[in-house]
Amino acid sequence: MPAPLPVPGDRFPSPGWVNDSLRSVGYLADEGIASVVFLADKLSKPVLVEGPAGTGKTQLAKSVAEMSGARLIRLQCYEGLDESKALYEWNYKKQLLRIQAEQVTQQGETWEQLEEDIFSEPFLLARPLLEAIRATEPVVLLIDEVDRVEVETEALLLEVLSDYQVSVPEMGTVKATQIPLVFLTSNNTRELSEALKRRCLFLHLGYPSLEREREIVLAKVPGIHQDLADQVVRVVKLVRSLELKKPPSVSETLDWARALVLLGAQRLDTDRVQGTLHVLLKYSSDIERAAQEVAAASS
Amino acid sequence: MSALPPATRPQGAHQLAEGLFATFSDFVEELRAAGVPVSTTEVLDATAALRQIPLEDRQALKMGLAATLVKQYSHWPAFETLFDLYFSLRAEAMATSASPGEGPGAADGEELSASQLAELAYRALMEGDPQLMAALARAAVSRFAGMEPGRSVGGTYYVFKTLRQLGTDPMLARLVASAGERGGLEGRLQEQEYRRHLEQLRSEVQAEVRRRLLAERGPQALARSLRRPLPEDMDFMHLSKEELAALQRSVQPLARKLAVHLARKRRRRRGGRLDFRATMRRSLSSGGVPAEPRFKAPHRSKPELWVLADVSGSVAAFARFTLQLVYALSSQFSRTRTWVFIDGIDEVTDMLKQAGDVGEAVQQIGSRADVVWAEGHSDYGHALVDFLGRWASELRPRATVLVLGDARNNYHAAHPWAIAELAHRARQVWWLNPEPRSYWDTGDSVLAQYGAHCTGVVECRNLRQLRHFIESLP
Numbered sequence: 001m002p003a004p005l006p007v008p009g010d011r012f013p014s015p016g017w018v019n020d021s022l023r024s025v026g027y028l029a030d031e032g033i034a035s036v037v038f039l040a041d042k043l044s045k046p047v048l049v050e051g052p053a054g055t056g057k058t059q060l061a062k063s064v065a066e067m068s069g070a071r072l073i074r075l076q077c078y079e080g081l082d083e084s085k086a087l088y089e090w091n092y093k094k095q096l097l098r099i100q101a102e103q104v105t106q107q108g109e110t111w112e113q114l115e116e117d118i119f120s121e122p123f124l125l126a127r128p129l130l131e132a133i134r135a136t137e138p139v140v141l142l143i144d145e146v147d148r149v150e151v152e153t154e155a156l157l158l159e160v161l162s163d164y165q166v167s168v169p170e171m172g173t174v175k176a177t178q179i180p181l182v183f184l185t186s187n188n189t190r191e192l193s194e195a196l197k198r199r200c201l202f203l204h205l206g207y208p209s210l211e212r213e214r215e216i217v218l219a220k221v222p223g224i225h226q227d228l229a230d231q232v233v234r235v236v237k238l239v240r241s242l243e244l245k246k247p248p249s250v251s252e253t254l255d256w257a258r259a260l261v262l263l264g265a266q267r268l269d270t271d272r273v274q275g276t277l278h279v280l281l282k283y284s285s286d287i288e289r290a291a292q293e294v295a296a297a298s299s
Numbered sequence: 300m301s302a303l304p305p306a307t308r309p310q311g312a313h314q315l316a317e318g319l320f321a322t323f324s325d326f327v328e329e330l331r332a333a334g335v336p337v338s339t340t341e342v343l344d345a346t347a348a349l350r351q352i353p354l355e356d357r358q359a360l361k362m363g364l365a366a367t368l369v370k371q372y373s374h375w376p377a378f379e380t381l382f383d384l385y386f387s388l389r390a391e392a393m394a395t396s397a398s399p400g401e402g403p404g405a406a407d408g409e410e411l412s413a414s415q416l417a418e419l420a421y422r423a424l425m426e427g428d429p430q431l432m433a434a435l436a437r438a439a440v441s442r443f444a445g446m447e448p449g450r451s452v453g454g455t456y457y458v459f460k461t462l463r464q465l466g467t468d469p470m471l472a473r474l475v476a477s478a479g480e481r482g483g484l485e486g487r488l489q490e491q492e493y494r495r496h497l498e499q500l501r502s503e504v505q506a507e508v509r510r511r512l513l514a515e516r517g518p519q520a521l522a523r524s525l526r527r528p529l530p531e532d533m534d535f536m537h538l539s540k541e542e543l544a545a546l547q548r549s550v551q552p553l554a555r556k557l558a559v560h561l562a563r564k565r566r567r568r569r570g571g572r573l574d575f576r577a578t579m580r581r582s583l584s585s586g587g588v589p590a591e592p593r594f595k596a597p598h599r600s601k602p603e604l605w606v607l608a609d610v611s612g613s614v615a616a617f618a619r620f621t622l623q624l625v626y627a628l629s630s631q632f633s634r635t636r637t638w639v640f641i642d643g644i645d646e647v648t649d650m651l652k653q654a655g656d657v658g659e660a661v662q663q664i665g666s667r668a669d670v671v672w673a674e675g676h677s678d679y680g681h682a683l684v685d686f687l688g689r690w691a692s693e694l695r696p697r698a699t700v701l702v703l704g705d706a707r708n709n710y711h712a713a714h715p716w717a718i719a720e721l722a723h724r725a726r727q728v729w730w731l732n733p734e735p736r737s738y739w740d741t742g743d744s745v746l747a748q749y750g751a752h753c754t755g756v757v758e759c760r761n762l763r764q765l766r767h768f769i770e771s772l773p
Contacts, residue, residue: 014353015352015353015356015359031356031358031359031362032358032359032361032362033362034359035352035356035358035359035362035363035366036362036363036366038351038352038359039348039351039352039363039366039367042347042348042351043344043347043348043351043367045344047366048370050372080596089580090580090583092576092579092580092583095583096579096583096587099583099586099587118583150559151559188372188552189551189552189555190552190555190556190559191552191553191556191766194336194370197370197371198338198340198341198370200370201344201366201367202365202366202367202369202370202371203366204372204375231484231488234488234491234492235484235488237491238487238488238491241491243544243658268484269483269484269485270483270484270487273484293487294484294487295487
């Protein structure tokens, strides 16, 4: 059964509703996140989600798609991403075949007919941006790690995101039948252009508060005891306050908590923490520093 | 209000309460005055957001305004301070004054003795109960802050005085010591908890002080007293340790931007391998005849960067920043080489590569780099000539050289020909000076002599100028 197309600006009744729905699909948002998602729909604007790796930026887009029953279309950005990978491309192999078939069968089509034929829908390869714009069912477009593309490609994104239309010279302009919810994520390895930022709502996803992270651990790690979860997030907070090459992200907190549960830990002590820090941290210099820090009080 | 275009008003305001709209306009004006770039489109977006958000939900309001107006995370503290002044604290102050009788704060502050307050503070630090903290902050500010009306202050001193009289620092020391005795992980975590509670108490006290100042002076005047330069406007020469650490996050993207700018030039030239796929695709418009060959973009050649940084005492704070930048650069460019100098010069490329992090790198350079030749006062002339003799033969014509320093030569011989020689051998030589332009060539500064041979001399006192320099690179 095709779902009714959502009217832009009418997907979500209130920020609170967004918060609850996100929770129901397993994403523990906070009020801030929920109100930005709510506004993104109301104002029909893309959301630029920025923050350190592993704080749930990509997951947010996935969860919004899941909770609103929309299809997720994902454009993974990388250095060298270009129009033919982001927008559309003609399927030239198929076009060649078509031309050759014409020569073999000698059907006597005029050139105009042939041309019209090979530059039509069946020969078009829609890449994520065009796909999202042409979609007739509800979609969420995720443009992942947008800080990896060059400035030129960013301009291309900007064009699409400001008009929600794509012009294909051979076919004409494709207009969006709906304005999709768009999420762009960035790890801030490069500064994005002012123009792009102006177009978007800005959401910074940092490390969660102690309480929220505890909640996340309790929800995502089956069988963990409340006390252990509490200790885990407090140790993680302590570790994050150090100057590290790579502070532990939420996903690493979860990995660590899972590992501790598997090891049958009931409570944490200095030795246990030092013995398992390598799950939480990825650099040996970081591990050393953190190991010193958790032992500092006892010395 | 004058900061808003006239068109905003009829469009956005008709559904908003007049009072809210006025507050919002003042708020935006203040945000701009603080240096946060807010465009007209963004103001319109924010007005649209105001109409959609349930206004009684403070958090949603805050995030809604932040999402539409503040597009850079480093501007968040400035936004938050102003939001509190214009929306949170003021609303609370109104609510308090509307309640019958005296404000609750004034009353219970008189009743409690200093020792009772100290006892409450101790409990607050132990337990971290937010309600207790709020009540304590009200009482303590009444009793200890000694706020004098009519002074145009931001209240930092009042906060300091209140906490001092409450005796929170010795209290924390005692708590930490007792946690330390307990030892082990739990003790360590407990210590962290106490520190967090003290921080909470401090911000409660600060909020209370601001609330009172706000009632007396209004948001605009208070905002002016509280205004701090944004991170990108902080002067490199006067950075505190904390500010330096805060800048560090912004340095990495800048280093990458510099890498991109230096690399881009070469990418424009053609000369990659034949791109068969693109050629075939293109050939369809000529009936399958590959009339127009397409080429792959050539490999990005790695830009070569040589950095010479003054690390003498006169630019100590700048030098620390410089080393951060250089450290970030060396992770971006594999072909960065770095030298530090005072009156002698030493290459520190390997030290930077081997160091685990910036702090370690700075320490290593401080203790191991051989930069003192005679007396340890800047001598650009000697350092440059020495540099030329030892390394210039390795300089390749496509390298970019950055010299970072104030060109204060302590009246030694300048030897500007050394820079001329460098400029002759390298693609470009840029001089970045952390001093204000008006100080250049005064006293013992010999910048003009060097500058004459450089591709350009740039004032580089803060991040904004550094970013501008990088963006303007040809």
